Amino acid sequence: MEEGQRALPAGSSGEVVDIARRYNERIVRTRHHQPLFRSAVIYAYQRRCAVCRLPFAELLDAAHVKADADGGAANVTNGLALCKIHHGPFDVNILGISPDYVVHVRQSVLETFDGPTLQHAIKEMNGEHLRQLPAARGERPDRDLLAERFETFQAAS
Numbered sequence: 001m002e003e004g005q006r007a008l009p010a011g012s013s014g015e016v017v018d019i020a021r022r023y024n025e026r027i028v029r030t031r032h033h034q035p036l037f038r039s040a041v042i043y044a045y046q047r048r049c050a051v052c053r054l055p056f057a058e059l060l061d062a063a064h065v066k067a068d069a070d071g072g073a074a075n076v077t078n079g080l081a082l083c084k085i086h087h088g089p090f091d092v093n094i095l096g097i098s099p100d101y102v103v104h105v106r107q108s109v110l111e112t113f114d115g116p117t118l119q120h121a122i123k124e125m126n127g128e129h130l131r132q133l134p135a136a137r138g139e140r141p142d143r144d145l146l147a148e149r150f151e152t153f154q155a156a157s
């Protein structure tokens with residue numbers, strides 16, 4: 001950083017330092033909020049996967065509907081408790097969730113035949129309503145955020 005700053009034209013280093021400072025603050029803020037977000041989301045879903053109801057907290061993640069990197073807030077309504085089997089496909093748009101809380105599996109994946117995990121854990125979720133949602137309506141996934149995310153899923157399909 002110091003080496004790089006010395007090479008910068010006069011007058012611009014202050015700005016660079018400011019950007020670096022803000023970036024570091026953001027990382028600290030994100031890291032600080034991450035465990036809180038995770039526990040709040042997993043608690044709201046009663047320690048079950050929203051898609052399949054798998055009841056092992058050790059295998060659950062708090063997935064963001066709108067990614068943290070895209071400015072998604074660390075609110076329960078921007079989260080979904082997803083097991084390891086469903087978090088990955090959700091992140092890469094193999095699995096999408098529409099604003100009416102229905103699971104959709106990418107068409108090309110539905111047309112693929114390969115073993116029990118794909119068949120039972122992924123493909124059979126297609127068209128199913130989310131099996132686990134927070135009891136409190138105010139903690140359920142924000143439908144606007146889901147709609148925005150679902151467009152990405154559809155564009156990737």
Ligand SMILES: [Zn+2]
Pocket residue numbers: 049050051052053054082083084085086
């Ligand atoms: Zn699951």
